[in-house]
Amino acid sequence: MTVAPSSGGVEAKQIRSDLIAALGILSIAPTYAATMSHYLAFLGGFGILLANLWGANSVRTVAKYGIGTGVPSIGMLGLGGSIIAVMAGLYFGHSLPLAAPLIAFVLALLVGFVIGFSARYILKMKIPVMVRCMVEICCAGSLLFFAHFATITGSIEITGVEELTRTGIIMLIFIIGALGILHPYNACLGADENQQRTLRLALVTGGTQFILAGITSILFLGSAAIITIVVGVLAWLVAFRAFVRKSFEDGIVCSTGLIPEVETK
Amino acid sequence: MDPITAIMGLIIAGILIIVGVHLIPVGGAPAAMAMATGVGTGTVQLATGAGLTGLVSAGYMYHIAGVPLLYVLLSGGVGSMLMLGITMLVGNLIYIFGVGVPPVSAKVKYDPITRDRQDIYVSPGTEGHGLPTVSYVSGILGAFCGGVGGSLTYVTLHEIGLSIQLAAAIAIGFFLANAVIAAYNIAGTIEGFHDPKFKRLPRAIASGILVSGVISGIIIAAISFAGGVV
Numbered sequence: 001m002t003v004a005p006s007s008g009g010v011e012a013k014q015i016r017s018d019l020i021a022a023l024g025i026l027s028i029a030p031t032y033a034a035t036m037s038h039y040l041a042f043l044g045g046f047g048i049l050l051a052n053l054w055g056a057n058s059v060r061t062v063a064k065y066g067i068g069t070g071v072p073s074i075g076m077l078g079l080g081g082s083i084i085a086v087m088a089g090l091y092f093g094h095s096l097p098l099a100a101p102l103i104a105f106v107l108a109l110l111v112g113f114v115i116g117f118s119a120r121y122i123l124k125m126k127i128p129v130m131v132r133c134m135v136e137i138c139c140a141g142s143l144l145f146f147a148h149f150a151t152i153t154g155s156i157e158i159t160g161v162e163e164l165t166r167t168g169i170i171m172l173i174f175i176i177g178a179l180g181i182l183h184p185y186n187a188c189l190g191a192d193e194n195q196q197r198t199l200r201l202a203l204v205t206g207g208t209q210f211i212l213a214g215i216t217s218i219l220f221l222g223s224a225a226i227i228t229i230v231v232g233v234l235a236w237l238v239a240f241r242a243f244v245r246k247s248f249e250d251g252i253v254c255s256t257g258l259i260p261e262v263e264t265k
Numbered sequence: 266m267d268p269i270t271a272i273m274g275l276i277i278a279g280i281l282i283i284v285g286v287h288l289i290p291v292g293g294a295p296a297a298m299a300m301a302t303g304v305g306t307g308t309v310q311l312a313t314g315a316g317l318t319g320l321v322s323a324g325y326m327y328h329i330a331g332v333p334l335l336y337v338l339l340s341g342g343v344g345s346m347l348m349l350g351i352t353m354l355v356g357n358l359i360y361i362f363g364v365g366v367p368p369v370s371a372k373v374k375y376d377p378i379t380r381d382r383q384d385i386y387v388s389p390g391t392e393g394h395g396l397p398t399v400s401y402v403s404g405i406l407g408a409f410c411g412g413v414g415g416s417l418t419y420v421t422l423h424e425i426g427l428s429i430q431l432a433a434a435i436a437i438g439f440f441l442a443n444a445v446i447a448a449y450n451i452a453g454t455i456e457g458f459h460d461p462k463f464k465r466l467p468r469a470i471a472s473g474i475l476v477s478g479v480i481s482g483i484i485i486a487a488i489s490f491a492g493g494v495v
Contacts, residue, residue, distance in 0.1 A: 069307055073445045073449075076313070076441050077446075080440070080442045081438065084484060088487035089487075091488055092487050092490050118446065118471075122471050123472055174434070
């Protein structure tokens with residue numbers, strides 16, 4: 001097939017970071033909705049998608065400066081910081097479970113700020129957006145954790161989360177969350193990287209987490225988990241189609257590894 | 266365990282993790298192509314691999330063997346040392362017999378431990394390759410520090426009243442936060458304690474104290490607020 005020329009040099013239209021951040025914060029709404037009934041737990045999956053999108057966009061913003069240790073480190077750092085905020089938030093909110101995500105969000109903000117501040121001003125990294133992005137990644141991580149809790153157990157109370165830690169599922173959430181946030185930019189980076197393609201891949205990784213959360217929730221929700229899995233597969237398919245189409249549009253995918261005939265003549 | 270001791274324990278653990286990460290020879294992507302000295306992967310992966318193995322061995326000693334605290338920490342260190350030692354040994358086997366390069370450092374003219382000449386063995390266009398003796402020894406020391414730091418985190422968190430699983434989950438988060446702070450200070454590759462970048466260590470320790478202090482403060486405050494329940 002012939003390959004369409006890439007937009008080369010022309011700056012693709014960017015979605016503003018503030019808008020994506022707002023979408024990410026909105027992910028708290030489906031998380032709360034998911035706790036109302038076991039049959040509504042699938043709504044938490046949309047929380048996963050939105051929080052993941054926010055985290056991936058922040059990773060993209062900060063990693064563009066070149067952090068010297070590879071993109072994966074920042075995803076792990078973000079989720080490592082937010083797991084502490086999430087657990088502390090659950091303890092602070094043990095008598096008022098609905099407040100736990102908000103408390104965790106504020107604590108994640110604090111942890112992210114301290115990490116970003118020390119990286120920017122003590123380690124003297126020359127990345128102006130470091131503080132903002134670390135805060136964003138930690139906050140997105142905390143929202144992602146709660147969206148997973150709501151999808152998997154149908155509640156955001158400490159007893160449900162204790163069950164998740166007892167069975168070790170918390171580490172599954174940790175690693176798929178970290179990969180979901182770090183993978184989009186890590187896979188798309190390069191001279192031809194553009195925000196639209198990276199964010200579509202973020203939706204794909206979010207969809208994967210949606211499905212995995214659905215499979216895990218069989219343990220807690222029984223038959224209601226099927227709804228999560230089906231909706232997750234649909235979300236993944238839509239996102240994956242969009243991502244593949246965008247990749248073809250940008251001309252980074254050839255159907256064979258050979259140089260197209262048009263160019264060899 | 267009273268809160269002040271716990272916070273102090275976590276800060277010391279954070280410093281140990283940061284020192285450990287600085288000592289581990291990390292080559293990153295260039296080392297994966299045998300173009301830089303060190304193991305061919307990122308700081309975080311190496312440090313986490315070693316630290317978490319230490320956590321597992323310390324957890325076993327703490328809960329099942331029933332030995333004093335010092336032995337628990339030491340076994341964490343030894344677990345880490347084994348993990349990183351094997352990684353570096355296999356890495357060296359691949360570099361020597363697979364890629365066909367001698368383990369050599371490009372940062373020093375003579376190996377500080379064996380006094381072997383280094384510079385004449387460095388392939389042109391590379392910054393050394395494989396893991397020379399000094400890097401290997403440095404890596405083993407780093408793994409020991411990281412392992413002791415990781416197990417100290419876990420033991421402290423468990424002592425203040427967290428369940429086994431929760432303590433492990435938070436210890437991993439704490440370990441990663443400190444390891445990445447150290448990785449940012451290194452910015453890519455380091456060969457070990459003989460590398461000029463090792464002199465940047467005090468800055469990383471300062472930021473480690475800040476980050477560990479805030480994180481441990483949050484954890485302790487949350488647990489005291491909930492009345493120490495698990």
